[in-house]
Amino acid sequence: MKRRSLEDSDCPIARSLDRIGDWWSLLIVRDALLGKRRFGDFQKSLGLAKNILTTRLRKLVADGVMTLAPASDGSSYQEYVLTEKGRELLVTLVALRQWGERHLFAPGECDNFLVDAEHGEKLAPLRIAAKDGRPLRYDEVKLTSRPRSTGARRSPRKTSH
């Protein structure tokens, strides 16, 4: 059985992971958010084999996370730039980064930070909040599933988590 029964999972988390849950893709997006655009930039930065980078970039483009654009300098090559969809992964990356800073580094060990460009201060920690803005703890969050919209069109499904 193939592992990718998940690309159409009902769970948005699973679907997201199907797109960018692999090891390299998020790092490519990270670099792209920091301004990298060229094949060679990604390759040097990540140190991965070129053929793999090729397949990853292709998948990101196919999934609408990046687009090919004409080179910004004179050169005749193309550049890989994030789409709006891709740029919105920044939230996920910030979440990963903040978790890592908090739990995967010794105090004072981490020497690089995401900052507010204007004031140069570290970002505020991401907060999970209710609609009205009230912060929520993990145990104040629940999963609900709305019954499948219109009559019995599809075969029954389990809830998706």
Place this chain on the structure above:
Amino acid sequence: MKRRSLEDSDCPIARSLDRIGDWWSLLIVRDALLGKRRFGDFQKSLGLAKNILTTRLRKLVADGVMTLAPASDGSSYQEYVLTEKGRELLVTLVALRQWGERHLFAPGECDNFLVDAEHGEKLAPLRIAAKDGRPLRYDEVKLTSRPRSTGARRSPRKTSH
């Protein structure tokens, strides 16, 4: 060359991905946050082979994301429960989920949501904010790296992204 030169990467994102960047781990954490604790629960829910689940759970425990606890019911088995470190992955999961809901589902297709347990309303979208709370767009965020703390102890490094 092995791919895991990243477990000690200077970049918190890379380190985080080294711990939970694999495909199954985050889904296990997801289920755990929703209350699942037993080996069999995870296995049924995720539909993965038992040996793989074993290795994943072991790694999560080794990394301090989960702990083994005595069974809450009478049984003699152990249960896997999240540590505080593990629970804090909720933010990352919410980020992935919101991205997926926004970009990977047709309008109205997604039928399950994370809600505020008290009022049953969808969570507010996560916002990236400066220290003072001001919301930031992706291009108002910058990476800085502080020079390595004390004198030239280590060999020079590139900035880590």
Place this chain on the structure above:
DNA sequence: CCGTATCCATTCCGATACTG
């Protein structure tokens, strides 16, 4: 019910060589 051990197929990845 909770795993461990084994086997096999597939995939992934890195290295290298090659093209425009």
Place this chain on the structure above:
DNA sequence: CAGTATCGGAATGGATACGG
């Protein structure tokens, strides 16, 4: 510089059988 082509080794994943 920006890829493509190919190769071999390693890791991954699923199925199954087995043991506590």
